[in-house]
Amino acid sequence: MTASPRGSGLVAAPRVRFARTDRARGPLPCPFAGIRRRGAAPNGGDDAMNLLRHLALRLITTLATLFGLLVICLALLHAVPGGPFDQEKLAPPEVQAALAARYRLDQPFWVQVGDYVAAATRGDLGPSFQYSDYSVQELIAAAAPITLTLGALAVLLSLSLAVPLACWLATRRRGLQLASLASLLALALPKFVLAPLLVLLFALTLGWLPAAGFAWDAPQTFVLPVLSLALPQFAVLLRALSENLRAALDSPPAIAAAARGYSQARVVWRHALPLALTQTLGFLGPVLIALLSGSAIVEMVFGIPGLGRYLVSAALNRDYTLLIGAVLTVALIVACVNLVIDLLQYLIDPRVRN
Amino acid sequence: MRRWTIALGLALAALLSSAAAGALTLQRGNGPEPDSLDPQRAQGLSAQQVLRDLFEGLMRDDADGQLVPGAAQRVAVDAGGLRYVFTLRADGRYADGSKVTAADFVYSFERALDPATAAPSAAMLAPIAGAAQRLRGESAPLGVRAIDEHTLEIRLDAPRSDFLRRLALPIAMPVQRGAIEAHGSGFTRPGRLIGNGAYVLKQWTPQAWLELERNPHYRNAATVAIDSVRFHVTEDASSELKRFEAGELHLTETLPPGQLARLRAAHAAELVVAPAYATFYLGYNLRNPKLDSAALREALSLAIDREILVKHITGNGELPAYALIPEVAAGAPQMAAAGWTPRQRQQRARQLYLGAGFDPDEPLLIELRYNTSLANRRLGLAVAAMWQEVLGIDTRLRNEEWKVFVQTRRAGVITEVFRGGWFADYADPLNFLEPFTVGNTLNAVGYADPRFDALVARAAASAGADREQALHGAEQRLLDADALIPLFHYSSKHLVSRKLCGFHAHPLDHHPSEFLRFCEASR
Numbered sequence: 001m002t003a004s005p006r007g008s009g010l011v012a013a014p015r016v017r018f019a020r021t022d023r024a025r026g027p028l029p030c031p032f033a034g035i036r037r038r039g040a041a042p043n044g045g046d047d048a049m050n051l052l053r054h055l056a057l058r059l060i061t062t063l064a065t066l067f068g069l070l071v072i073c074l075a076l077l078h079a080v081p082g083g084p085f086d087q088e089k090l091a092p093p094e095v096q097a098a099l100a101a102r103y104r105l106d107q108p109f110w111v112q113v114g115d116y117v118a119a120a121t122r123g124d125l126g127p128s129f130q131y132s133d134y135s136v137q138e139l140i141a142a143a144a145p146i147t148l149t150l151g152a153l154a155v156l157l158s159l160s161l162a163v164p165l166a167c168w169l170a171t172r173r174r175g176l177q178l179a180s181l182a183s184l185l186a187l188a189l190p191k192f193v194l195a196p197l198l199v200l201l202f203a204l205t206l207g208w209l210p211a212a213g214f215a216w217d218a219p220q221t222f223v224l225p226v227l228s229l230a231l232p233q234f235a236v237l238l239r240a241l242s243e244n245l246r247a248a249l250d251s252p253p254a255i256a257a258a259a260r261g262y263s264q265a266r267v268v269w270r271h272a273l274p275l276a277l278t279q280t281l282g283f284l285g286p287v288l289i290a291l292l293s294g295s296a297i298v299e300m301v302f303g304i305p306g307l308g309r310y311l312v313s314a315a316l317n318r319d320y321t322l323l324i325g326a327v328l329t330v331a332l333i334v335a336c337v338n339l340v341i342d343l344l345q346y347l348i349d350p351r352v353r354n
Numbered sequence: 355m356r357r358w359t360i361a362l363g364l365a366l367a368a369l370l371s372s373a374a375a376g377a378l379t380l381q382r383g384n385g386p387e388p389d390s391l392d393p394q395r396a397q398g399l400s401a402q403q404v405l406r407d408l409f410e411g412l413m414r415d416d417a418d419g420q421l422v423p424g425a426a427q428r429v430a431v432d433a434g435g436l437r438y439v440f441t442l443r444a445d446g447r448y449a450d451g452s453k454v455t456a457a458d459f460v461y462s463f464e465r466a467l468d469p470a471t472a473a474p475s476a477a478m479l480a481p482i483a484g485a486a487q488r489l490r491g492e493s494a495p496l497g498v499r500a501i502d503e504h505t506l507e508i509r510l511d512a513p514r515s516d517f518l519r520r521l522a523l524p525i526a527m528p529v530q531r532g533a534i535e536a537h538g539s540g541f542t543r544p545g546r547l548i549g550n551g552a553y554v555l556k557q558w559t560p561q562a563w564l565e566l567e568r569n570p571h572y573r574n575a576a577t578v579a580i581d582s583v584r585f586h587v588t589e590d591a592s593s594e595l596k597r598f599e600a601g602e603l604h605l606t607e608t609l610p611p612g613q614l615a616r617l618r619a620a621h622a623a624e625l626v627v628a629p630a631y632a633t634f635y636l637g638y639n640l641r642n643p644k645l646d647s648a649a650l651r652e653a654l655s656l657a658i659d660r661e662i663l664v665k666h667i668t669g670n671g672e673l674p675a676y677a678l679i680p681e682v683a684a685g686a687p688q689m690a691a692a693g694w695t696p697r698q699r700q701q702r703a704r705q706l707y708l709g710a711g712f713d714p715d716e717p718l719l720i721e722l723r724y725n726t727s728l729a730n731r732r733l734g735l736a737v738a739a740m741w742q743e744v745l746g747i748d749t750r751l752r753n754e755e756w757k758v759f760v761q762t763r764r765a766g767v768i769t770e771v772f773r774g775g776w777f778a779d780y781a782d783p784l785n786f787l788e789p790f791t792v793g794n795t796l797n798a799v800g801y802a803d804p805r806f807d808a809l810v811a812r813a814a815a816s817a818g819a820d821r822e823q824a825l826h827g828a829e830q831r832l833l834d835a836d837a838l839i840p841l842f843h844y845s846s847k848h849l850v851s852r853k854l855c856g857f858h859a860h861p862l863d864h865h866p867s868e869f870l871r872f873c874e875a876s877r
Contacts, residue, residue: 082759089397089474089475090796094489098469102472131387131390133391212596212597300593303588305562
């Protein structure tokens, strides 16, 4: 045992495993490295089978969820009062009938569901009701990459701010309280207040950045939306990371490292942070979901042609096809993100595998 | 490290170089995303604004908002207003250089009236002979005929005094048969959408912007001053204002509520606020026995102080309304109370209310229904407070999402008092009055007065002084019956950059880009 007797005596089984790999690897008790070595252990075949089974199960549940969502969405849209063609100026009955036929609303409910599934498997999500010049897949194909890019940038930004700050705070006496306070303040500023404030400061007062608009070839249009999206996520991550870091600093590897006389910074960055990050990984799922579902406000304020807006406007316009398409796309993205996070955890953390 | 610093500096420099590079592109706010750029299918105001740049109908508005021949050079009306003969301009060209022919108009009208096209405003063409049958899916001969390449004949079932105005609407704009047959509903994409207007669609990023560039084949191309125009989707008026203030827009679509005083101070030279041809009113559901009493309806109307509403509640340049149709000429009908003081109105309201047998100790409960919006809620609260103060009436405010609201309002079963409002499709009083005739799907009030209907029909069929008299008579009957409470006439409101010249207020808010230009100093 290279770890201190006190540590190995107090911790639970997985942490003992740490200690063993530490010995196998040498004097550096790095949890990441140790876990990766376990991944290459001789029982890798079983792991692969487990993984495949896990993936297959995931695929089935995802498809079932999507189907359930489709049925629920369509049923809700049919159930709410007010249809897609209820306008102030009512079109003549024959025109309404032609519209209903074009969007297959004259068919029985389950035929509509069946038709939708059949068309969707061919990649056809139908024509939009509100924007009749476009098919839903065209609208989503244009909007989803924007929302995803901004969301990913926001996650990266919030991580790159939260990680150093959390590490710095971890070495301070009242670090945890400070982190809570900071995240509370950041959370207390809703996006519909934050975004206009940012515009006021950076676009109107300083004139550095555009007030709104979006273009792929104009990165300056990304800055304010990403900032507005990132701040609340930064708050969530900072808090989660700080708490996990605190716990990690009390864990045997960190205590062992500290006992060996490594500097405080090294203990935090090399020993505690990797452990805290693996635990924080679980938070990334909800963070990404919040980014997708909460993007509507930011997209509205900055005039960004993203997916979040469709979730709101399509529901209000009773744009059946666009709403279902957007909901299913978001659901699919969420499922994929969760799957990736699961896989990462699976690769990193041996406890998940068993 | 050095290299990184340089790279970072370059990136920052690229970031900060403002997007104002293409200075000669007109950047205009345009409200929500256009629902369609198919002239026959588009419905929204934002789509129509773009379509007026892309296409030109037989008739159109000129720079002063007067109705003039557009794609047609002249029009002759004969047979007692039943036959219109349009002579098309010899130099009428589409953006691809091909000629605009009478056959294109025949095709476009037939397309608009085919139920399969599902044109939402097809009813605008209903006066044409055979149109009503076509809309019902029957194969009747249509009264639109190409006499030769440049001569188009349109026959009507009955004379219509507002028919030419209707021909300026997008529904009557010419589309090319070939493009539609080749691309179906996708024919409106850049590169495929070929119109005969001053501009042609170059790029379209849904929910962000549409870019138009000058159509070199346009018949009046020499007078078009601005080479390219970008219509920005600006759903949020506050964001639009910030974009204007940041110098990213030359022209806004509207103003956010409650900011007029500040804007008057900060942007006096750029603010253009003018009366619009539109009215906000509260409608009574006349089919509801609760509102049978004409005295009650009049009392409710008199108890509302419209001056206070437009000054403190809406506050965006609206005008108090005592008539349905915004005042154009002297002698137009008005409520008798228009000239009274607020005190006189309140006294009369109380008198009517008590006279009708209502007991102030057992307050009436009235429901006021409106579509969900902050502005409507503020207005509803103010009206409820006035009714409470003057008459002691309790009001229950009910808000419904738009799609639900229009359905409830049209059904007219549970509604009592409801939000009404009308933005005219074209500048004609008939467009305001027809929604109150029997059988009109917009008649949510349930107003049924054969004499009113007869007057409207007379106005539709006649011209000159006779028409004027019939219009006034009809409106006066509607006001005298207290079928609705006119509250205010909307305003059209824009911020116009000092760099932009040629912008004039227009009661229907039509602002074709071809009449705008960058002022000499800023070029």
